[in-house]
Structure formats: C-alpha cells, structure tokens
Amino acid sequence: MSDEVEPGHVRVRLDISYDGTGFHGWAKQAGGKRTVQGEIEDALRTVTRSRQTYELTVAGRTDAGVHARGQVAHVDLPEEVWREHNQKLLKRLAGRLAKDVRVWALRPAPSGFNARFSAVWRRYAYRVTDNPGGVDPLLRGHVLWHDWPLDVDAMNEAARQLLGEHDFAAYCKKREGATTIRTLQELSLERGSDGIVTATVRADAFCHNMVRSLIGALLFVGDGHRGPEWPGKVLAAGVRDSAVHVVRPHGLTLEEVGYPADELLAARSKEARNKRSLPSAGCC
Numbered sequence: 001m002s003d004e005v006e007p008g009h010v011r012v013r014l015d016i017s018y019d020g021t022g023f024h025g026w027a028k029q030a031g032g033k034r035t036v037q038g039e040i041e042d043a044l045r046t047v048t049r050s051r052q053t054y055e056l057t058v059a060g061r062t063d064a065g066v067h068a069r070g071q072v073a074h075v076d077l078p079e080e081v082w083r084e085h086n087q088k089l090l091k092r093l094a095g096r097l098a099k100d101v102r103v104w105a106l107r108p109a110p111s112g113f114n115a116r117f118s119a120v121w122r123r124y125a126y127r128v129t130d131n132p133g134g135v136d137p138l139l140r141g142h143v144l145w146h147d148w149p150l151d152v153d154a155m156n157e158a159a160r161q162l163l164g165e166h167d168f169a170a171y172c173k174k175r176e177g178a179t180t181i182r183t184l185q186e187l188s189l190e191r192g193s194d195g196i197v198t199a200t201v202r203a204d205a206f207c208h209n210m211v212r213s214l215i216g217a218l219l220f221v222g223d224g225h226r227g228p229e230w231p232g233k234v235l236a237a238g239v240r241d242s243a244v245h246v247v248r249p250h251g252l253t254l255e256e257v258g259y260p261a262d263e264l265l266a267a268r269s270k271e272a273r274n275k276r277s278l279p280s281a282g283c284c
Helices: 036-047 079-085 089-096 152-160 210-222 230-237 262-272
Strands: 009-018 067-078 101-108 121-129 164-167 181-191 196-203 252-258
Touching (some): 009 036, 036 067, 152 210, 152 230
Antiparallel strands (some): 009 067, 009 101, 121 252, 164 181
C-alpha cells in the first residue's frame, strides 16, 4: 500500500477534539447513527460546496462515549478545493460543526504522512475518583466513580508488570485477522490534589477495548480484590479473564498522538502495516 497522494490532490492534516458523550464512536455507521467522522465529513462537504464526500483517515478510532483532546486525521482534497477554501476553512467548519466537536488546525501534511500508519504512539488518559460522595457534577461526563478506596501505589506496582511488547489478547476484544501484539510504553497512575486518579496509557497502538480492560484490572488491584501480581498473570495466560471488566467509556480521553520527524514518516507508515509477531523463544 502506498501513501502517495493522487495527482491533483493535497493531503491535509486535521487536529480534532470532541466530547464523545453524544457520539456512537468515531467511525461512520449504517442506520444514521451520529459519529465524529460522519459529522466532520458532512461539514467539510457543505462548507466546500462539494458534491462528493472526502473521507477522513484517523489516527485511532474511538468507541462510543470516548472523548478526544488530541485526535489526528487526514483528508485528501482536490487542489482547486484547497486553494479556494483553505484560508477560511477552519472558521467555516467552526460555524457548521456542533459544539461537541472542534477542528483546531488544518494544514498540508508533509510527504509520506498517514494519520493512522505514521503514528508512533497514542496517549490516553483515564480518570477515576473514589470520593465517597461521588463525582463532581461538572466532571460527571469525564470521570468514573469507583465506590471503593483505591491504593494507587499497588496499582502502579501492577502496571509495571505490563510494560513492554506483549500479546495483549487477554485484554483485547479479538478481531478476525488482527494482531493483538502491542508495545505498552507507559502505564502509570497519579492522584491529583482534587482526589481524581489519572491513568496515563501510551502505546504504539491499541487493540479493541485494551485501555478500558487494563484499567478494569488495575481497579481490582487498587480496591484490594486482587493482588498486584494478578494483571501480569492474566497477561501471561493469554486468554480473556471474566474478572477483567471493561470499564465505562466516559472516563477515557485520547490526549495526544505522536509522529516521527518528517523524513521518517513514510518508513514508519510502511513498518506499521507489517503484521507483528513476538520473537521466538527458540526450539530447544
């Protein structure tokens, strides 16, 4: 697969944020369900007065109810459309889009850029509070309430065992033909002065439900239902454990997507398309 842009087109990078509460996820769906991709593509078609829909490619599809602060996508626009509209496109999109989704920046992408395959990491935050009184009403759409006291030190001890390249099949919803091998680069938790515990989760990529499953396992450690060694044992077993709950989506936010230097974009995109396998332990 090539990332060469068709002649006569310009690849444009979009930086996006949205409150996922009112969306059925990122990806367009049949049946008229409201999605982030559908909203932006419809707005883009309208403000450019185009008959066709210009399809977005996104860094990471988010599920229904998941938020994003630093989502990235790209779209290939005809050169004449970009020339005519680029100076006013951002403001026109702001006027057309609903208030729960924003495009913050639009600019021509460097050569070799692919919002999905060029990315080297995605960083999510999951926010939870164990305050006996519940969640601040002003934060209720972005913070999970866990009604047991949480030991953040125990959760961090458990999290360290999950770092590195592994087959995360035990923490993913399996999809046909898709690998569950990922490199978990960061998994750490910190309690803020407001009592909210924020988990930072960064990896080269994530499989379906991976972040929410990892958080579910760590919450079981934090509230004392399991020991700190348990999430690592689940990972090593390689199969879904019924005790690992997929936590609710509203506590999860895609915070940032990382890309390499411009000259490395094409190589990264090619590498990311290769199906991964773990190194063999040897035959003997």
